[in-house]
Amino acid sequence: MSLLDISQKKDFEIPHDGYHWNQITTNYFEGWYFRLTLPEIRQTFAFMYSIQDPLGEQINSGGAVQILGIDEVYLCRTINNVDKFFASKKRLCFGHWSTTDLAIKPKLLSSKKFNQYITEGYQATAYLNQGSIYDPVRDEYCRWEYQIEPIYGCGNSKQPQQSTAGFLSYLPIFEPGWQITLAHGLATGWIEWQGKLYQFDNAPVYSEKNWGGSFPQKWFWLNCNSFQHQPDLALTAGGGIRQVLWWEEEVALVGIHYQGKFYEFAPWNSQVTWRIKPWGNWQIQAVSSELEVFLTGTTDLPGTYVRTPTAEGLVFNCRDTTKGKLDLELRDSCGNILIEAKSDLAGLEVGGALWDNVWQV
Numbered sequence: 001m002s003l004l005d006i007s008q009k010k011d012f013e014i015p016h017d018g019y020h021w022n023q024i025t026t027n028y029f030e031g032w033y034f035r036l037t038l039p040e041i042r043q044t045f046a047f048m049y050s051i052q053d054p055l056g057e058q059i060n061s062g063g064a065v066q067i068l069g070i071d072e073v074y075l076c077r078t079i080n081n082v083d084k085f086f087a088s089k090k091r092l093c094f095g096h097w098s099t100t101d102l103a104i105k106p107k108l109l110s111s112k113k114f115n116q117y118i119t120e121g122y123q124a125t126a127y128l129n130q131g132s133i134y135d136p137v138r139d140e141y142c143r144w145e146y147q148i149e150p151i152y153g154c155g156n157s158k159q160p161q162q163s164t165a166g167f168l169s170y171l172p173i174f175e176p177g178w179q180i181t182l183a184h185g186l187a188t189g190w191i192e193w194q195g196k197l198y199q200f201d202n203a204p205v206y207s208e209k210n211w212g213g214s215f216p217q218k219w220f221w222l223n224c225n226s227f228q229h230q231p232d233l234a235l236t237a238g239g240g241i242r243q244v245l246w247w248e249e250e251v252a253l254v255g256i257h258y259q260g261k262f263y264e265f266a267p268w269n270s271q272v273t274w275r276i277k278p279w280g281n282w283q284i285q286a287v288s289s290e291l292e293v294f295l296t297g298t299t300d301l302p303g304t305y306v307r308t309p310t311a312e313g314l315v316f317n318c319r320d321t322t323k324g325k326l327d328l329e330l331r332d333s334c335g336n337i338l339i340e341a342k343s344d345l346a347g348l349e350v351g352g353a354l355w356d357n358v359w360q361v
Contacts, residue, residue, distance in 0.1 A: 014161045014181050014182075015170075016163060027311065031210045036187055036204070037225070047067055048306060072321065086107055095107075100120075120132055141192070147188050152185075175213055176211060176213065176216065178208070184206065186205065187200065188200065188203070227326075230258075233257070252361075265286035270288040273286075275359070276359045297325065317353070320348070324344070
């Protein structure tokens with residue numbers, strides 16, 4: 001089966017995985033995050049794709065590819081021609097061509113045809129992540145292509161998948177929207193980075209997306225699906241100050257996928273509290289009627305700043321590490337430990353403004 005055939009499969013559908021733009025709004029962005037972990041060499045590749053003002057009427061209109069590569073080295077390339085961006089409204093399928101000889105409307109290509117005709121650009125689906133961008137500093141290309149076998153989307157296995165932000169996320173009242181599109185999967189393929197080829201089989205992968213007018217005023221995020229001795233465990237937690245119609249609220253949630261089950265801690269079913277330092281320490285506790293989870297993330301690394309969409313375009317206001325330490329403990333209401341896990345390959349992040357002091361809720 002070709003990569004193009006795989007990308008058309010219908011048995012893995014997630015709410016909100018289609019393109020959200022209404023073809024009218026100018027102050028709009030949509031962004032996707034694909035993370036691949038290589039436990040054997042203790043490294044991570046994070047691919048960040050975005051499109052802003054798809055109408056092309058603003059000074060900051062266009063797309064971008066950002067990559068956090070080996071040892072958190074950062075690479076960014078903009079793609080200004082919005083007419084060469086494409087995305088499906090029905091499923092996770094999007095891409096952007098920068099340099100190409102093809103004189104056709106942009107669309108999903110076969111892997112072979114993409115490599116043959118797209119010098120710079122990318123394409124991605126629920127089953128594929130492929131691209132090529134030029135690094136002017138090193139005068140070389142970064143290229144990647146891997147197939148994805150989904151394991152966990154967002155919800156219990158073999159059941160309809162759910163919206164990360166709840167059923168109200170179908171209404172245009174939250175700013176921005178957020179959806180986990182792949183809590184855990186396995187990838188097989190290769191990445192060419194700084195002159196070296198990295199080949200892998202069944203490497204842990206994760207993906208999510210955001211959409212709206214801008215990122216939250218302030219936020220934090222933790223992610224890991226490469227725990228020590230726990231290959232079936234995946235965690236995503238995040239919180240922020242988000243816009244809800246004409247007011248703002250501080251919210252957070254924790255999602256755990258393990259042995260086919262989804263453990264959800266969110267404002268509608270749990271009490272979630274946190275204590276996040278401006279950098280280096282993340283502590284989150286969530287309690288529901290039946291369960292309690294404790295998360296602690298730490299890092300001694302300086303982290304790397306990446307860009308996020310704002311009204312002024314992409315700006316450096318997000319600090320990340322892909323080598324964070326993470327401790328997870330899930331207990332039942334009687335205090336019995338259901339899951340206890342550790343990792344030193346976690347994604348840890350803080351973003352936005354007002355990070356002068358500890359944020360505690």
